[in-house]
Amino acid sequence: MNPTSPTIGEGTRILHYLIDTLIICIISYLLYRWWNFYVFYWGFKAYRYSYFFIGSTWVYTFIFEALFLRTPAKMITGTKVQSASGSRPNIIQFIIRATIRTIPISMFGMAWNDKPLHDTFSKTVLVKARS
Numbered sequence: 001m002n003p004t005s006p007t008i009g010e011g012t013r014i015l016h017y018l019i020d021t022l023i024i025c026i027i028s029y030l031l032y033r034w035w036n037f038y039v040f041y042w043g044f045k046a047y048r049y050s051y052f053f054i055g056s057t058w059v060y061t062f063i064f065e066a067l068f069l070r071t072p073a074k075m076i077t078g079t080k081v082q083s084a085s086g087s088r089p090n091i092i093q094f095i096i097r098a099t100i101r102t103i104p105i106s107m108f109g110m111a112w113n114d115k116p117l118h119d120t121f122s123k124t125v126l127v128k129a130r131s
Contacts, residue, residue: 008079008126010110017107019073020060028056054102062098066091070129080129089124096122 032052038044064071069080069088081097083089089097100106100118109117119125 008077008128012077012079013107013110013116013126015077016071016073016079019076020071023072024053024056024060027060028053031056057102058098061101062094065089065097066094074126074129078129079126081124082127084123084125089122093122093124097124 028049029052032049035044035047035052039046061071065081068075069082074080081089083093097118100121103117106117109115109120113120115125
């Protein structure tokens, strides 16, 4: 990791979680309602809302972090994702991050590791972005 890029603390991570989850809830709810229109009028198979939420979480995280190195919440706080070596993460690291972020216990890694499980297993860190 680049020593000039300090890692981000728990308060900022909680803010990221709240903002991103609100956006994901809105997106997944709209997708759920759109799908249920087809369920009601065209007889499509019904799915639980949780499938839309989990799928939206994965796609949202993967697309934003792979393209921009940050989600909208990270854009607001001026932070970004980078690999532990200080370079841009590779595609596998983004897939691992997105997959583990869909697991509700991802944040419990903070208790013994000082970073969430999606950072631990993908070997990435959250740092302040340059202006």
